[in-house]
Amino acid sequence: MSPLPERVKAALFAAVIVVSAVGLIAGAQAFRPQPPVLTEGIPLSMTIEGAGWTISYTTNRTTNNTVFLFLLEAARTFHFAVQWSNWSPPYSAVFIDSINGSMNNDGGRWWVFWVDGVYANTAADLTVLAGGEAIAWRFVLSGGG
Amino acid sequence: MASRTPAFRKLTKLDIAFLLILVGVGGRLLLLRVANVETVLAASMLAGAFLGWRYSLLVTLAVMGISDALIYALGYGGELGLMSILGLTGFTWSGMVFAGLIGAATGRRRVLFTTRSMALLATVSIPATLLFDVWTAFGDWLFIAGPRGLSLATVYYLQIPFTLIHLASSIVFVPLFGSIFSYLTPAPSHLPMPEPTDGEN
Numbered sequence: 635m636s637p638l639p640e641r642v643k644a645a646l647f648a649a650v651i652v653v654s655a656v657g658l659i660a661g662a663q664a665f666r667p668q669p670p671v672l673t674e675g676i677p678l679s680m681t682i683e684g685a686g687w688t689i690s691y692t693t694n695r696t697t698n699n700t701v702f703l704f705l706l707e708a709a710r711t712f713h714f715a716v717q718w719s720n721w722s723p724p725y726s727a728v729f730i731d732s733i734n735g736s737m738n739n740d741g742g743r744w745w746v747f748w749v750d751g752v753y754a755n756t757a758a759d760l761t762v763l764a765g766g767e768a769i770a771w772r773f774v775l776s777g778g779g
Numbered sequence: 780m781a782s783r784t785p786a787f788r789k790l791t792k793l794d795i796a797f798l799l800i801l802v803g804v805g806g807r808l809l810l811l812r813v814a815n816v817e818t819v820l821a822a823s824m825l826a827g828a829f830l831g832w833r834y835s836l837l838v839t840l841a842v843m844g845i846s847d848a849l850i851y852a853l854g855y856g857g858e859l860g861l862m863s864i865l866g867l868t869g870f871t872w873s874g875m876v877f878a879g880l881i882g883a884a885t886g887r888r889r890v891l892f893t894t895r896s897m898a899l900l901a902t903v904s905i906p907a908t909l910l911f912d913v914w915t916a917f918g919d920w921l922f923i924a925g926p927r928g929l930s931l932a933t934v935y936y937l938q939i940p941f942t943l944i945h946l947a948s949s950i951v952f953v954p955l956f957g958s959i960f961s962y963l964t965p966a967p968s969h970l971p972m973p974e975p976t977d978g979e980n
Contacts (some may be wrong), residue, residue, distance in 0.1 A: 640893065640894060643894040643895075644894045644897075647894050647897065647898055647954070651901065651950055651951060651954060654947070654950055655947040655950060655951050656947075658943045658944065658946050658947035658950075659943070659944060659947050661940075661943045662939075662940035662941070662943040662944045662947075663940075664940075665939055665940035665943075666940065719812075720812075721812055721813070721814055722812045722813045722814075723813070724813075724814075724816070724944055724947075725814045725815070725940060725941065725944055727814070738854075739854055752928065753927035753928055753929070755924055755927070755929055755933070755934070755937060756937065775860075776859065776860040776861070
């Protein structure tokens, strides 16, 4: 049997690479936290500690079950601004830039958050809440998480 | 018979190294907002494979130095603090040096402008990427996540989707740029064939 021509081998190799890359990206998506769609509200509370100000928000009935969505709900309720930037696919996520006028890197401070006292190591939109959690946003000095 | 080798294939090692630095820095900055899709590992590995381990060090350190300076100047990572950034820098730079050395170990004399060579590079990029991610996730735990109460096991679990994307990035970029650079790189000089000696019966 004669060996395959180089161009055919190259095309087959390219196809294997494309299929493998798509499979790996699909596999990564399987690890992405998926918040369930809620039919009934859950209780949540949030405290936001900025530079010289604090906002507290508690509700017994919210269907916004990620830290990011619940932050937006608090912003709509109390009429303060939230700015964020998006990380692109294949593993998109939001990065909070400013809350209520306090912008990241103002005075060397940055926005970070905790859920039930545990430092969050995932993006706010990928942190799913089951109900009953207390979220704390703090505007802390670099490395002060 | 006239040589069919185009003139631009006569690039020097320094030319190739400069182009690889451009690929590494440019790709890293262009893909900054795409988590774990990057061209630095490909540039380091290809420098090792095509130019040898000394050039892999040169390319890796140049790419990481230039791109890190620009990225931190843009304000990225500022929330981490100086100590965390310095600690992470040590792990990311050394991780890329490992990738370059793995590329060098692949052997520059074996990497040619053939599908077989590109398949070899793509295959070798898998352990290089895994080693880099395992190493830098440990650095993340040591300097960022660990002091904030996360276990090493949790950090490695959270790392899995990012490593899968990093693997996809490597198996695309390494053969893609590998085929371009194998075409541009001067063909390796062959070792002289040993003279046959008279056999004895």
